[in-house]
Amino acid sequence: MAEFKQSHKLHNVLYDIRGPLLDHAQRMEAAGHRILKLNIGNPAPFGFEAPEAILVDMMRHLPKAQGYSDSRGIFSARTAVVQYYQGRGINNIDVDDVYLGNGVSELITLSLQALLNNGDEILVPAPDYPLWTASVSLAGGTAVHYLCDESEHWWPDVEDLASKITDRTKGIVLINPNNPTGAVYPEHVVKAIVDLARKHGLIIFSDEIYEKILYDDAVHVNSASLTGDDVLCLTFSGLSKAYRIAGYRSGWMAISGPKRDAADYIEGINLLANMRLCANVPAQHAIQTALGGYQSINDLILPGGRLRAQRDKAHQMLNDIPGVSCELAQGALYLFPRLDPEVYPIKDDEQFALDLLKQQKILISVGTAFNWVRPDHFRMVTLPNVEDIEDAMTRLAEFLGSYKP
Numbered sequence: 001m002a003e004f005k006q007s008h009k010l011h012n013v014l015y016d017i018r019g020p021l022l023d024h025a026q027r028m029e030a031a032g033h034r035i036l037k038l039n040i041g042n043p044a045p046f047g048f049e050a051p052e053a054i055l056v057d058m059m060r061h062l063p064k065a066q067g068y069s070d071s072r073g074i075f076s077a078r079t080a081v082v083q084y085y086q087g088r089g090i091n092n093i094d095v096d097d098v099y100l101g102n103g104v105s106e107l108i109t110l111s112l113q114a115l116l117n118n119g120d121e122i123l124v125p126a127p128d129y130p131l132w133t134a135s136v137s138l139a140g141g142t143a144v145h146y147l148c149d150e151s152e153h154w155w156p157d158v159e160d161l162a163s164k165i166t167d168r169t170k171g172i173v174l175i176n177p178n179n180p181t182g183a184v185y186p187e188h189v190v191k192a193i194v195d196l197a198r199k200h201g202l203i204i205f206s207d208e209i210y211e212k213i214l215y216d217d218a219v220h221v222n223s224a225s226l227t228g229d230d231v232l233c234l235t236f237s238g239l240s241k242a243y244r245i246a247g248y249r250s251g252w253m254a255i256s257g258p259k260r261d262a263a264d265y266i267e268g269i270n271l272l273a274n275m276r277l278c279a280n281v282p283a284q285h286a287i288q289t290a291l292g293g294y295q296s297i298n299d300l301i302l303p304g305g306r307l308r309a310q311r312d313k314a315h316q317m318l319n320d321i322p323g324v325s326c327e328l329a330q331g332a333l334y335l336f337p338r339l340d341p342e343v344y345p346i347k348d349d350e351q352f353a354l355d356l357l358k359q360q361k362i363l364i365s366v367g368t369a370f371n372w373v374r375p376d377h378f379r380m381v382t383l384p385n386v387e388d389i390e391d392a393m394t395r396l397a398e399f400l401g402s403y404k405p
């Protein structure tokens with residue numbers, strides 16, 4: 001019999017958020033166990049519903065959304081994206097600079113496939129949302145990780161980033177607000193990174209999918225508001241998180257900056273966009289309504305809001321566990337706590353998470369899956385209701401109380 005093997009192109013590609021741990025949890029569920037899933041940032045299963053206006057608008061457009069659209073996406077949605085950025089003081093994005101995708105995920109891989117040659121380097125944060133590292137590797141590039149500093153609110157360590165720029169570096173990825181840390185970068189940090197990109201002729205890839213999920217006094221700075229006309233910036237955002245429709249797959253990418261110098265790259269992007277024909281058309285119709293409608297996410301993140309209450313509860317209960325410390329997330333849907341290695345000398349965080357899953361039926365994501373080098377962090381989502389968070393944190397504390405790695 002012929003043996004069929006995966007492509008060599010996948011040898012360096014890792015995406016462990018949906019890896020063996022999840023498979024194990026699914027087997028346990030199939031055997032009748034109830035698993036508390038703190039592993040994936042998918043709002044809908046936790047009872048978060050999309051704004052009604054979005055659903056109504058999509059349903060109304062469904063009969064008219066049977067054909068392929070323009071490969072960049074429908075005009076009305078791309079215009080809404082342009083207007084959205086104009087409202088944020090970004091005036092150098094035109095309708096044809098906006099690409100709609102089946103979620104931001106598709107556009108991340110597309111933008112890197114169109115750019116990278118073997119050995120080209122992209123600076124990616126550590127920890128990161130691992131699709132970035134995986135997509136760089138899949139495109140033949142090398143992800144070079146710059147540190148985000150836990151002792152400085154998990155902001156990027158700009159010196160470390162600068163020291164990793166080489167003549168092979170093509171761009172810098174910023175994830176702001178950040179998954180997995182919840183950090184929101186102040187203007188001076190974004191500016192310092194944009195200045196480096198300007199100095200070295202690099203592209204900024206700015207993943208801003210959580211830009212509307214902000215807590216306390218956090219203010220989000222769009223990278224494109226600082227890159228101006230001389231730094232090429234690709235901004236990514238979409239409806240999966242703030243509008244809670246991850247399953248409909250709706251996101252966008254907006255190109256700003258010196259587009260004439262990037263004409264060849266943009267031609268490559270257009271080729272790949274044409275090859276996948278277009279994004280899911282019914283979900284494209286959600287964009288205009290979402291951006292122009294009532295911003296119901298605010299009800300969830302302001303004081304008294306569900307997301308904020310859940311973040312506060314999880315943060316407080318984590319920090320009450322001996323040997324566990326956790327920065328307060330300023331945005332997004334996650335916490336990235338540290339397990340003090342003196343107290344918990346974990347060698348293999350995958351095994352740690354598996355033991356937790358088997359003993360307490362809680363599913364977390366391990367820190368190393370986010371390209372964090374040491375096995376001393378994990379990520380949990382703050383999406384479950386407060387009672388479930390209390391339950392999960394109580395079980396975690398019990399588990400850690402007797403844990404012997």
Ligand code: PLP
Binds near residue numbers: 240246250
């Ligand atoms: N970027 C970040 C930072 C994310 O956390 C996620 C999803 O979790 C994505 C992109 C992908 O989102 P989408 O559903 O738009 O593909």
